[in-house]
Amino acid sequence: MLKLPFLLTLFSLSVLSAEEPFGRQVSETGVRHSFLLAGATTALISEEGEVLWKTPGKARDGFVLENNNVLVTIGNVAKEFAEGTQDVVWSYQLHKDNQELGSAVRLANGNTLVVERGENPRLLEIDPKGEPVVEVPLQPETERIHMQTRMARKLPNGNYLVPHLLAFAVKEYTAEGKVVRTIRTDLEEWGGREAKTWPFTAIHLENGNTLVNLTNGNRTAEFDSEGKLVWSLSNKEVGGRFADPCGGQRLPNGNTVICSYGQKNGEMPRVFEVDRAGKVVWEFFHPSVGGAHEIHVLTTNGEALGKPLK
Template structure:
């Protein structure tokens, strides 16, 4: 092989290595995802709806077994909300009915228990076993004058603590299993989703602030993206949030309308690389990005 041939091969290899970045810059990324909110559905990476559930939902996950875990909004059948697990054909295989005003979180834990939050006069984080028995009950130090604006996307951390966004209190708190606050950070607007990242930072979406911030272990803001940073100011009620394995951030625009941006993916330097729009009159409350370009995301979803 000549020097020229080697050089040409190196150029081709470099071009191939750069191809995904170039394609992303042209906004040709595709994602399949689960959407929760006024409508509950799964969309594949071609934009086709592949599954629906006929209920309004607050939170949800596609589980490794293919079933879907959902936090149901309050309704006639579930006046205090609920968490259910359903098969793709709609069969309910797990159910826990809320006992207070609302259930706003659902998370399946590694040991098989299910985490949820109850909003009400006694706000709390619960873990229930597969038979629906409460096995952990953690009180939340939150205001009680507005149940709806107490908490949202609570998550259990690898250290066994619970990360709780408290909307009207404008604070994200980390509670230990006894209910003691071991870390907290004030937020510029009502926090909705809080994600503890692998480096110890915390990514937080702030609903009516139409923004997301990332703070370090000391609560210092190290990154921010808001609607004013993006073309057309697309964010309107930035509820759900997910950090992808490539470092990009996806946000919802919940208070939106038909044919407006519902989901948007931005890079660290705030470049828009993907958006999702449809004709539904309602936005997306929260979501789970399932794949990129047809390939399932690796690792636990950070959402």
């Protein structure tokens, strides 16, 4: 749960900020979110649409931590910034033997989960001193380094959930690197592999299901613990708002927030929220900000959301 001082700071800064409004939020029912946006622009946005904090660089993953610091992966470095500053209080640099650093997630044990892509694709848990203490070899089934993995997360059972784009699979790994479960995303009903339903997110839900954004194939889907499809949406249901969906989040009310990373049309939202029926209930527009890679929604209409499912 986000601490009360953060909320007080958030709303006081939204009044005092000298920044120009950062885009606009649209909702017929009056939904307003504050959120951390990670991507071509990496910034913390108030419910009023003002920039509360930002940092240079293109981020791949991002969280506001319980201590109100911001953890992001920018370039090939995972960085934790002290609240409201550019002061880096923790970091991890990609190992020289690999080429790309992906996810960065602060775990309950205090370690930080990161993903390295390259000749030695792997998950690492990095301790507070910046040292690797857990290494999990990955099986991406491709030599295309950039397409090996995306948003990996740790499960409550201690295993790891990893989306592999060109394998059309979300795989559950043990700490030893054994694959114990695979969720296939090249479903025949979607057109098989020709539909390019590459998994980008792998979000473990409280009911045991997994929420997956399928980049390029322009879908979001939910699978049960056995890998059976139980819910999905495509551009047919959301009026063409999917454009290379990358990051996302399941909200406490059951709605899903989706980042359209590839959206170039300034008349279409960079991020949008849908309910279970596929109705769009909230949108974030900005004419010049592309590359919305990941999002962490913090509050809705002044209420903190707690631990994110993202």
